[in-house]
Amino acid sequence: xxxxxxxxxxxxxxxxxxxxxxxxxxxxxxxxxxxxxxxxxxxxxxxxxxxxxxxxxxxxxxxxxxxxxxxxxxxxxxxxxxxxxxxxxxxxxxxxxxxxxxxxxxxxxxxxxxxxxxxxxxxxxxxxxxxxxxxxxxxxxxxxxxxxxxxxxxxxxxxxxxxxxxxxxxxxxxxxxxxxxxxxxxxxxxxxxxxxxxxxxxxxxxxxxxxxxxxxxxxxxxxxxxxxxxxxxxxxxxxxxxxxxxxxxxxxxxxxxxxxxxxxxxxxxxxx
Numbered sequence: 216x217x218x219x220x221x222x223x224x225x226x227x228x229x230x231x232x233x234x235x236x237x238x239x240x241x242x243x244x245x246x247x248x249x250x251x252x253x254x255x256x257x258x259x260x261x262x263x264x265x266x267x268x269x270x271x272x273x274x275x276x277x278x279x280x281x282x283x284x285x286x287x288x289x290x291x292x293x294x295x296x297x298x299x300x301x302x303x304x305x306x307x308x309x310x311x312x313x314x315x316x317x318x319x320x321x322x323x324x325x326x327x328x329x330x331x332x333x334x335x336x337x338x339x340x341x342x343x344x345x346x347x348x349x350x351x352x353x354x355x356x357x358x359x360x361x362x363x364x365x366x367x368x369x370x371x372x373x374x375x376x377x378x379x380x381x382x383x384x385x386x387x388x389x390x391x392x393x394x395x396x397x398x399x400x401x402x403x404x405x406x407x408x409x410x411x412x413x414x415x416x417x418x419x420x421x422x423x424x425x426x427x428x429x430x431x432x433x434x435x436x437x438x439x440x441x442x443x444x445x446x447x448x449x450x451x452x453x454x455x456x457x458x459x460x461x462x463x464x465x466x467x468x469x470x471x472x473x474x475x476x477x478x479x480x481x482x483x484x485x486x487x
Contacts, residue, residue, distance in 0.1 A: 241266055287352055295314075330452070358392060
């Protein structure tokens with residue numbers, strides 16, 4: 216991917232930013248070039264400190280993978296532009312931008328899949344999270360839509376809250392999404408590998424059941440995760456209950472400690 220600033224200025228950028236994000240200075244566009252679809256993401260400065268910190272954190276994460284010799288199979292093809300010129304849809308000049316290739320969602324409807332197909336998909340998800348962890352990072356805000364498939368590769372996206380494992384550095388006002396938060400996070404614990412595992416457990420659970428967890432507010436989410444959550448799977452998915460129980464244990468001492476142990480459980484379960 217080798218776009219230049221002049222290219223971007225000439226593309227037909229289609230606004231895809233959510234209204235709330237737009238008010239905080241975020242801009243997200245799609246565009247097409249040579250029959251390929253791409254996403255362009257940028258952030259205005261001096262509007263919302265949290266949004267700006269997240270975007271700059273993501274750019275810093277991608278920067279380490281600019282070297283083509285640095286393995287990054289879990290990333291989509293990307294390009295960073297240091298100073299985006301003013302043009303279609305742009306309110307100011309000089310802001311940095313991130314361009315990503317378009318990819319399809321990995322975790323679509325699973326109702327027609329066999330247990331063996333489910334197992335293979337779960338392993339793909341675990342492998343890509345494991346790659347990130349092996350590089351010394353946690354995603355820290357995993358959601359179902361962050362797992363995509365590009366040219367038969369599973370990739371992760373949205374690294375605004377990514378942080379080094381056991382990093383003592385606190386990022387400004389960055390929080391997880393309550394739907395996917397491990398119980399200890401509601402008690403101000405630090406994010407770590409196990410909080411990523413819990414988030415993936417919630418993703419798996421919602422995907423397998425075809426239903427999204429619901430809560431009215433932050434307090435209700437805390438009650439759900441810390442006390443109320445009970446794993447109930449459709450009968451044909453019951454062989455996966457031990458897996459989910461280990462990922463979604465309320466006490467982190469009973470939760471899987473790393474992705475390797477999660478994969479071992481999945482591989483040793485009687486899933487056919």
